[in-house]
Amino acid sequence: MHRLITRWHPFALLALLSLVLLLPAVLGAPLGFDEARFLEDTRALAGGGNEPIATPGAHWLGLIVLWAGGEGVPLWGTRLPDLLCAVLGVLVVHDIGRTVFNKKIALVAGALFAASLALNGIGTRAGAGAPGALAGLALMDLLMRLHLQAKGGAPMALWMAHGFWFVLGAALLTQGLAWPLLGVVFLALMSAERRGLGWLVPLRPFPGVIFLAAVIGPWLAALPEGTLGTALWPPMAGEPALVAPTALLVLWPTVLFAAPALGRLWNERADPANSGLAAWLIGAVGLIALHDTAALAALPGLAPLALASAAALFAVRDGTYERFRHPPALGVYALWGTATGWLIVEAGDRAAWSTEACLAAAATTLAGLYTLILIGRGRYLNATVAALLTALLLRLAP
Structure with a gap:
């Protein structure tokens, strides 16, 4: 690094x-x-x-x-x-x-x-x-x-x-x-x-x-x-690439370490940086309740989630790493793997499973599995790099 x-x-x-x-x-x-x-x-x-x-x-x-x-x-x-x-x-x-x-x-x-x-x-x-x-x-x-x-x-x-x-x-x-x-x-x-x-x-x-x-x-x-209401609160409907079925997909792959990151954010809320990010996240979650799509709140909530996740990955000495193996975190890993598989299948369907699409799907699947293997071995920072590689391969798929 x-x-x-x-x-x-x-x-x-x-x-x-x-x-x-x-x-x-x-x-x-x-x-x-x-x-x-x-x-x-x-x-x-x-x-x-x-x-x-x-x-x-x-x-x-x-x-x-x-x-x-x-x-x-x-x-x-x-x-x-x-x-x-x-x-x-x-x-x-x-x-x-x-x-x-x-x-x-x-x-x-x-x-x-x-x-x-x-x-x-x-x-x-x-x-x-x-x-x-x-x-x-x-x-x-x-x-x-x-x-x-x-x-x-x-x-x-x-x-x-x-x-x-x-x-x-x-x-x-x-x-x-x-x-x-x-x-x-x-x-x-x-x-x-x-x-x-x-x-x-x-x-x-x-x-x-x-x-x-x-x-x-x-x-x-x-x-x-x-027209004042429409101007101040414009409609945010529906590009399929943005309005994903679940917030997990919209926030993929950043949500991978959300569980330990949010737990650390709450426990360390006395720290000014964490209290600021917590307030930011609370406001972003509130936006979901005010609008009919998760897309409006995705980016406002994504930035503090990314910052909290990155901070948790480097928090080796305060007991945060133990949270990476707690049941909430394990559940998010499983959901992340499911979402990754869904995205790979969707990409293959768009390309009619051509030879190039099949090769890209195989490479992306291996990268996703390697991410989960690294998590199982406790190498969370390396798993983050593998998750980024998974996202890159998915974007480069035909």
Whole structure:
């Protein structure tokens, strides 16, 4: 791990991993209904359409692509902004891990986040998901820094305080209230713990609210009557690649060590980093109850889960490794193996079980089985690498 960090800059390594995981779908995935509708709205804006769009910020990067490539831009070209936002989102997760833990944990957390099906679902298709996730992750990055500062950590720079209000406006303009609501829950839980709001002063709320109003005010004023609810809570229905049958599939393969990670998060909640991640997770779970799909809460909950899992993998001396063999953890391993088998069969069916598909299925199956074997031998960090290899082989399957 030390050689990996010193010979390769972690940001470059994670960016390369993200591209390898996401590019196959960017180049080869068929056009879906929601993606087609999103691109139609983007082209309407590029053509000078005057009808207000519910979340205009999600279309701005797409407008740049259309203006640069014209109407003849290929489908994969329209997906490049989402790919870029997804890769940057992985780097933001790494930055959060480096801030609250250390470089090794940050690298593993970023890799787990990059390999998830949830990120693959939004980072490989044109839509509001990836830009909204990038803005939301940046928002939570700054809130975690604020939380640590109040607990005696490094002080936030002035530009970070101003940046908070900027990314809050960006999150509202790209995906409505989803990520801002998560931030509100986080602030409420942390304020209840401190029994006061004084720790929010570094955010400079008075000028910040004025700036936020200037950013989103014109957009809200331009919305037609009766569309405010849709704009603030846009529908999130149904690309099959994103809205998986269960949250386990949406969070695959990151959920592999969720049981010991969550147990450690609760037991070590006195630690500022863990209490912040716990508040983040509580807010993400709450989003599931407010929406009819797990997709809306997948990415908000995925980042803290990846960070908690990575921290648990390096927690050798505090008894966490004993939790890796408790019944809840064993149950998750079994479910993970079942989900892996289901994904392999689904990939084979899509390719009509051609020779290439059969070879890819065999290689992915071996990698998945090797992951479970390493878990049985107690080599959990190596098992994480094998799980990432499983995800990579699955993405590269024809």
